[in-house]
Structures are given as C-alpha cells and as structure tokens.
Amino acid sequence: MQELKRVIESHLGEVMAGQGLDSQSWIQMLVAAREPAQGDIALPCFSFAKVLKQSPVEIAERLCTEIETYMSQNSDLERTLLWVKAVNGYLNFMADPSWIADQVFPEGCSDDAGRGKPSGHKVLIEHTSANPNGPFHVGRARNAILGDTLVRLHRLIGHEVMAEYYVDDMGKQVGILSWALDNLEHDDVERILSQAGIEAADQRWANKQDHQRVRWYQAANILKSDDSEIDAKVGELVRLSEEGDESVLESFRTAYQPVLDGMLETLSRLGIEYDTFTEESRFVIDGSVSEIMSKLEDSPLHDTAENGAHYLELESKGVKGKSTRFYFRRGDGSSLYATRDIAYHQWKWNQCDRLINVLGEDHKLQSMQVSIALQEVGSKAPEVVFYAFIKLPEGKMSTRRANVVFMDDLLDEAETRALEAVKQLRGSEMDEKRMQEIATAVATSAVRFNIINVAPEKGFTFRWEEALNFEGDSAPFLMYSHTRACAIRRRIIQDGHDIDALIEQGLEEQVWNQLPDSPSIVALLRALGRHNDALAGAVNSHRPHLFAGQLLHLASSFNGFYRDHPVFKDGEVSLLNLLLCEVSRRYLATGCKALGIIPIEEM
C-alpha cells in the first residue's frame, strides 16, 4: 500500500493546504487502516483539532467533502480511490480494487512475479558457523534457518548474495575432539559415557561421522573435568594451533572435517547450502592477525596490562559491566578468538558492500566489541541479526552434556508423520516413491517454517507437537494452497485449452477493469497488492517472519477466493479468475522458495 500512500500524498497537498494543513502535519499521520472494511489508508484527524480549533469529527467530514470534490475533477485519483469516508474523526481511504489490480498486472503473470530487479549490491551473509564438534541439533538450527532464509530473501529482492560459513578450526572444542580421537579407544568412550548416564548412540546414525565422533568429544569433556593433565594437553594443542603449527592444524582438520561434513549433510536436507567456507586459521597463517594487533595498538583506546596483555578500554564507547576491557593480545603475545574475528571481518569486507552476521544473543557484547575495534582500524561494522535460543522444555541444549534434539532425528520423525498424512489422503491413487518425495518436501518445509515464523528475538521452546504441526499456520498450509492453484492449471490444460494464450488474452483485455462485487476477490487483490511491500519490509528489517505472515495471509485469501470463484466450470475458463489464480500461484511459489519451503505441485 506504499504506492497508494504516494498517490494520496501527491494529490492532496493542495486540498489539505486549503484547509490549513501543511504537508508536514498530515502526511506523517497517514496509517494503514486497521479493519479491512475501514479502507486501506486512514488519516486520524485528532491532532488537527488544536490547530484548526474544531472537533476531529468536523474536520474529517469537511476534508472528506473537499476531497470528494477534488476527486470528481481528477481522473487519476478517481481511478485510484473507490471512496473516501469520514468516520469518528478518521478520514478513511479505500483503494479501488481495479487500481490495485493495475499494480499487480501484468507483472504478476510474468516469470519475474514477486521478484526484485537486480540491485547490483553484493551482500555477504555469514551464518551457522557452528563448531564442528557434533551433529547439527535443533538449538543451532535457528541460526542456520534464519541465515539461509535471509540469503534467499536477499536473492529474491535482487541482491547478489554470498553465503559464508566460518569454520572454527583452531579452538578448544576442536582441540578436545582431536585429543580424544588420538587418545581414546571406542570401548573407553562408551564406558565413560555409560558411567555418566549418557545413553548409547542411535544405530541409525552408525555411519554418520558427526554422530560417531561426538561421543569422543563428550567422553573427553567428562575426563577433562577431573583430570587437569588432559586440560593442559588440550591447552597445549590449542596454543600450537594459534601459532599456526601446521601439523597440529592438520590433525585438527583430520578430526573435525568428517564431523563438519556430517553437519553439512544434515543442513543440505534442509536445503541449506553455502558458497564459501573460511577457516579461522588462515588469518593467523597469512599474517593479518598480527597486522590487526599492531594497528589496534595505535588506537587511543589501547592500553597494556601488568603481564603485557593488550586491550582496548571501551568504557568511553558505552560498554558497561564488570569489565569494560576488550583483550586482543594475551600476555604471551598470542591472539584471541575475537582478534581473529576482526581480521576475518576485514577480509569479508573486501568482497561485498553489505555484510550481515547471524548470531545468537550470547554474542551481543562480543559483537559490539568487534564492531568498535573494526572502527578503530578503519573498517565498517557489520549488520548483525541476533536471535534468542531454542531450548528444550527441560532446559538449554548442549552438545557437551548430550542434552539435545538432533536435527537428523527431527527430520526423520517429521518425514514419517508427513508420509502418514500423505498416505491417508492419497494412498489409493499415488505410488510409494512419489508419496515419499512429497513427505520429504513437507517435512523439511514444516521444520523450517516453524522456526522462521517467530520473531528472532523471541525465546523459543522446542516442542515436538508444534514442530510437527501440519495444520493452520504452517508450511503445508502454504504448500497446499499452491497445489490447488497448480491443480486448476493442470485441469485447464488437460481439458485442451492453451492456458498461456488465455492468460495473454486476459491481460490484453484488462479483464480486471470489470470486477464482480465479491469480498473474496477484493481480499485477494489486497493481499496481492501488498505482497512486494511485505517482502521489502522483511528484507530491510532482517525479519523474515514478516514475509512468512504475508504468505500465510495470501494463501488464506487465495483459499477464500478458491471457495467462492471457480476458474474453470462447465468447460469454460473465467479469464479474470484465471489471472488471479495465476498470480497467486506465482507469488506463492517464489515466496515459498524464499523461505525454504518447497512449492511442490501436488501433495
């Protein structure tokens, strides 16, 4: 409805000025109407009462009369607005449904429907970047799903996007994993874990290395907690890795790579892929970390601790708490994770003009420190999207404590349930293989949607019933609406019609100029009319759930239309209804893809 706002603004300046209202005072008051019946745009007139010394009700009524007069003399505005009404001190504007259709057609029936034009912007989105120490679990999923959805949304709106995974290949977690694999036998691991009450690994994942090796990681963590010698050995390995010791880094890689591969296999089931992987160690090896450290030493915020460690004092930058120091070099001269992160950010900036990080809320302080440090070395700060954690009803998820729901298990369970549902509906007519394909699409889509449909900053408790919900506000609901539109298409083609010719004919005749008096058609047109605004809003604010909401609304409006208005009846095709069906189908398909929902044609 941004376009409607623009039209109103551009036409009514004179009328409003004639009533003593300059543009500043009224344009910013224009809001979206609350109830559909109240119109599309509303102008509350309460704030004008003081200036004009009149009651809001009177003002609204007078403005209404003036605008109606203006409208009758201006064909542009008359085409745009169906009516203007004064109600209880509000001035309500209702867009003409045919005008809304003007905004939607003919683009809505083209292959670029619901897609932005190439912007020329290069956006690098770093997400997931989970430590490769165990299988991908639901707690980590919010990062990956949010990140991948942002990647898809930015691509849809026309940006060139690089999806990037930062591989932490030299930290303590990988160090523990590596030590465990070198020093523990299979029987040791299982004995330690069973003594600690951790149950045996699921045999289904016997051949998946992430599920296997995490046992070593967990066992080593248990041993380490009451054997300081192990801690020291791991610490030594980590120290060597930080110095760029090639043989240590190599043994780390041997330890984590199969784990990472397993994680990526899981992510791939969710439709999540990356363009680039960057290892943390590269910034130590190529010298950029030392460069950063010497640059930071020139900062006015720089200071040195008693043992020679270096830090930035960030109190003047608004950092508060017990410690306002940001350490970037240890007493022994080595770098820290955050120091490497600064080098990494500089490297990322070389490849893009927009940089987006997806991070858990636990990284807020760290991220602010890195941003300040980046500015100190002359770089820009990234845009950061934070999200709250997904927890279990029993508490926080943790790979170390084996308190997790593995994504592989969730996806399998979702597939099983989806297959049941498909069999129940289509079992008599469809072959097994096809039903399995549909179940896979439904399962991954549903899992993604349940996570993306909630605002990132809201805490999220994982519950099996909700994750596996296929009704109501869910991916299958969107997918189902889409299959209906596809089914209509199939039916028309099957009946021997040239559907593309019919669409072309409808567009040429501009059949939307003669709309039937139908609430469900108007509702659908309004849903279509705001589709692109919703996409832009979601992308610009990094809030994909806003676009998910739009798609639900669109699907629901389409379902209402579907119920009331047959496209194909008694061998005849309604051109108007065909166009509406076609644009809905296209918007749903591209929109679903942008959320990682697979818009299959039958289910």
Next chain:
RNA sequence: GGGCGAUUAGGGUAGUCUGGAUAUCCUUCCGGCUUUCGGAGCCGGAGACGUGGGUUCGAAUCCUGCAUCGCCCGCCA
C-alpha cells in the same frame, strides 16, 4: 552489582521502532460448509495486552518504578 532482550486469551504468536477506531493469525472449544477447479481447506461464535505510576484529547505501543524469565559482563571459543 551492571548491561541487553522478553512478558499479549487454556497454549503459541503478530502488532511496539513511527501512539489513534472493535488488538492479528494459529491452536483449543462451540456452531455451520454432505468435498461437483483437491476439505492439509472455508464461514461464524467464545477467549488476551505481567504490574504500579506518568506523559497525552488518546497508550499494547512512549517515559518510569516493580515482578518474572532468558542472555551477557573470561588474557575461553
């Protein structure tokens, strides 16, 4: 101790930045649509802004006190 975020019907959730009418949608419960382009759907009804102040013609929205929950305040990653 300090910082950041959250709190909306029985459950989940949108709206809060930028104050405006009857607070969104799902689930649940109740009542309809006996499926003629696919009912994983559609239509109707019931049910909520944590709490005390303040600002305002008007507060879920802004300010402030309190409560509850989460995250953070490491020469770890």
